[in-house]
Structures are given as structure tokens and as C-alpha cells.
Amino acid sequence: MRIGLASDCYGNVDDLARALERFVAAKVDRIFFLGGRFADVDAAIGRMTLRPSDAAAAADGNEGFLEVFRGVLAAHAVGPEEDRQRLRKKIVRVASRACPEYAAGTAPRKLMELLDGHVAYLVHDKSELTRDDIGNAALLLHGNSAQAAVVQIGPRVFVTPGHLRAEAPEGRPATIGLLELEPRSLTLVVLGTDGEELRRERAELGGHSRMVIR
Numbered sequence: 001m002r003i004g005l006a007s008d009c010y011g012n013v014d015d016l017a018r019a020l021e022r023f024v025a026a027k028v029d030r031i032f033f034l035g036g037r038f039a040d041v042d043a044a045i046g047r048m049t050l051r052p053s054d055a056a057a058a059a060d061g062n063e064g065f066l067e068v069f070r071g072v073l074a075a076h077a078v079g080p081e082e083d084r085q086r087l088r089k090k091i092v093r094v095a096s097r098a099c100p101e102y103a104a105g106t107a108p109r110k111l112m113e114l115l116d117g118h119v120a121y122l123v124h125d126k127s128e129l130t131r132d133d134i135g136n137a138a139l140l141l142h143g144n145s146a147q148a149a150v151v152q153i154g155p156r157v158f159v160t161p162g163h164l165r166a167e168a169p170e171g172r173p174a175t176i177g178l179l180e181l182e183p184r185s186l187t188l189v190v191l192g193t194d195g196e197e198l199r200r201e202r203a204e205l206g207g208h209s210r211m212v213i214r
Contacts (some may be wrong), residue, residue, distance in 0.1 A: 003030045006177075028090075094107070145160040156202075
């Protein structure tokens with residue numbers, strides 16, 4: 001399973017749109033937006049463009065993405081609203097404290113997902129995770145970080161893609177992540193906003209937090 005990770009754009013919609021384009025080109029299965037203005041995702045989808053080569057790559061072995069972007073080769077842009085809706089179904093997002101949706105309770109602050117049998121939590125600020133959340137999960141995906149990282153603590157792995165802020169906090173450049181998930185390990189491919197691969201970080205997955213359905 002391959003998952004696109006982005007977080008903390010805080011109005012930097014253009015870079016978020018480019019991140020979504022790269023996730024499509026990489027043929028990700030899911031896209032997780034880990035907070036930092038819930039509504040920026042909608043604005044980014046509206047600004048997305050797709051090169052013909054990206055559309056071809058997305059179509060290779062993944063007819064779903066070709067459906068999402070049918071007609072793009074002519075217009076070089078995301079198509080009508082129904083195509084945008086198909087893309088939105090691949091995106092999972094959580095709200096941060098800076099989001100009006102967080103205070104209003106109209107968007108989730110954290111979510112649990114089952115990824116290849118592993119229990120995962122999605123949250124903007126990892127301090128909002130409870131002991132039960134951490135105890136039950138193998139994988140904790142979070143934002144609110146100046147740089148991308150993979151941190152393994154016992155059987156649990158914390159992963160963050162870094163930030164997409166226009167002004168880099170602590171001098172750390174903006175990044176996104178491609179999470180390559182295997183049954184017993186994961187690899188975070190850290191990308192710059194220009195799409196260049198910066199580094200890879202790997203961790204083992206295991207322990208009691210893997211759910212098996214018989």
C-alpha cells in the first residue's frame with residue numbers, strides 16, 4: 001500500500017495542489033492530510049493541474065485514477081465536479097486547532113484507520129492522542145512538525161511528513177511524504193515541494209497491534 005502524506009500548509013494552497021498532483025502521479029492508494037487548515041484541501045483540488053505524462057502514469061495499472069482525470073489530456077486541468085468528488089473519496093483529513101471546523105466539531109480531530117491489517121491513528125498534534133489510542137495502534141500519523149520523520153518506540157511507529165508552510169519554521173524546508181507500507185515494515189520517502197526525493201526512512205512494524213480478520 002502506498003499513501004500520500006501532507007500537512008500544515010496554512011493557506012499555502014499552491015504547494016498543496018502540487019503535492020496532490022505528485023500523489024496522483026505516484027499512483028497512491030490513499031491520501032492523508034494531517035491538519036493545518038481543513039478547507040485548504042478543497043481549494044487545492046480546485047487548483048490542481050495534471051500533465052499528460054501524469055495521466056498516463058496514473059492509468060498504468062490503476063484505472064481508478066484514469067476515471068478521476070478523464071478529459072484531462074485535453075484541458076490539462078482537473079475536470080468537472082464529479083471528477084473532483086472521485087478524488088476527494090481518496091483523501092482522508094483531520095482538523096487542527098487552527099481550523100474553525102475543529103472548534104465547531106464539524107470535522108474529525110483524529111481518526112482510526114486499518115492499513116494492511118495495522119491499526120493507525122491520524123491526528124494533527126500527537127499530544128491529542130490518548131494512552132488508549134497509542135496502546136491500540138501500531139502506526140501514528142501526525143502533523144505539527146517542522147520536519148519529516150519516522151520515530152519507532154517499541155512496536156509503535158510515529159510518522160510525520162513535515163510541513164507545507166510558505167514560511168519555513170525553524171528554517172526547515174517544506175516537505176511531503178510517500179508512505180510505502182508493507183506487512184512488516186514501512187518506508188517514508190521524503191519529497192521536497194519540487195518533487196525531488198530528499199531521503200528515505202524505514203521502520204519495522206509488528207507487535208500486538210496488527211489486526212487479523214479470519
